[in-house]
Amino acid sequence: MTVDFPAGHGPVPTLAGMPDLDEKTITEAVLRAGSHGSDERLGTVLGALVRHLHDFVREVSLTEAEWAAAIGFLTRTGQLCTPDRQEFILLSDVLGVTMLVDAVAHRRSPTATENSVLGPFFREHRPSFEAGADISGGLPGTPLSVQLTVVDTDGAPVPGAAVDVWHADSAGHYDSDVVGLEGAAMRGLFHTSADGRTSFTTISPAPYPIPDDGPVGSLMRASGRSVMRPGHLHVRIEAPGFSTLTTMLFREDDPYLENDPVFGVKGSLVARYETHEQGEALRHSFVLDRA
Template identity: 50%
Template sequence: MSRAVVASFAGTEDPRLHTLMTDLVRRAHDFVTSNDLTTAEWEFAIDFLTRTGQVCSDVRQEFILLSDTLGISTMVDILTNSRVREQTPSAVLGPFYVEGPPAVRSGADLAEGLPGVPMWVDVAVTDPDGAPLPDAIVDVWQSNEDGFYDVQLPDLDGPVLRGQFRTDADGRLRFWTILPCEYPIPDDGPVGQMLDAVGRHPFRAPHVHFMISAPGHRRLITQLFPSDGAYLTSDSVFGVKHNLIVDMPEHRGPTPDGRVVDGAWRRLDFTFRIAPDA
């Protein structure tokens, strides 16, 4: 049977498409035969994929979530970006990125009064040799202290905890946000049922997302994880990389921009290095 299906792709003009389709068929058929898959099991798999698609909407992508929790997203990310060793490590995009985030100025507060531990962020964007990259576009997004992104909270009036910055002449940008917290991925759908069935927890390690673009350079999609965060060794989407775990130390008293903070606040300093376009 495998030979017949593989042969049916002989007329494929695109050589890469031909390779992908024929290899997919061989591996899928091997999975079916080596596991002696039953009709009931295959019907369950089809139903699972159908329900996964039915959950998808303009604010929720269950298929990305499935790819993430199976480690496929991270594998593709590693294969795509690990060859660029002079660049800050990348990480998965995740299902909650939204195109066209609001433009915000350096020094803004992305939390806009939401509860949480205040955190001052001071980051730089440079080339691999450390030369600053001015006017780089930096998208930032994260969840609130309860683990929800703004797109999951219909009562919110507009975007929050997300924004788009441009680096200054020194390649830097600064802003306030809140300390990221661990949170469960949406587990009320098919992916959550899968995790429950195999005895896995749904929690992501705390993180802040960054997407960085500059003319003539590769786009970098990554995340930064506080070194004292939970689930660093068991992140549900396998997204944590050692070089993306950073200290976000606690401070008290005067802040870098003079803002008055009642109690403790955190600070994140980091330099992103992005590689020239090949």
């Protein structure tokens, strides 16, 4: 078949039945092309991605130069990824996608403690301790006494809950980044007693910057955003019959609370680190949802 063009242009042959694709019709063509797979969930996710991505291109009238720059950015992001560094996860963090996926995947009952991101510093291989142990590894800093309680949504204690904790030191470094440190520090696995309690001593965690020497750091600077995370204590709690809780406790006096680059701060997770003669104390109760 042929189509008519304005004067001065000759007819251009096209395949019979093949529509001419333009900015309005190409989206449906792509969706039709991907509609024959056997994985229904993949079709749903990929279809939504195509629709939103195409709408984005149309909304901002994306230029070829801008799209090439975006591809270059993603290429550099991938090239920086190693077994010890995941720049794409960092990109997901600063775009708020990590927290959004977490919020969708962990919808809690109103009285349960809110979830937050796991972060890159959790370790499956960590030492186990009895309640009251010192996990500071002898590192310098303000002494911190921590008392934690785990209960269910009815307020009943949860005995035998596995409580993982980990955090940065007074300079904002996790144990894997502390020069000269051998073994683990500022992390450990505890179990709650019959009354749902456990405790330990350590040093107060300081704020620290996310890695900013790669493409994500360049994006943060171009956006005028802070790379500093507020000081926090990571907590992960598992107990039979309950949904796993992964969360953090932030200092209420931290100057970076309102500008966390990975959007992990929630009002209910801001805690008071009380000052006393020996250092600081933190007391907090966690409420678990039943699975």
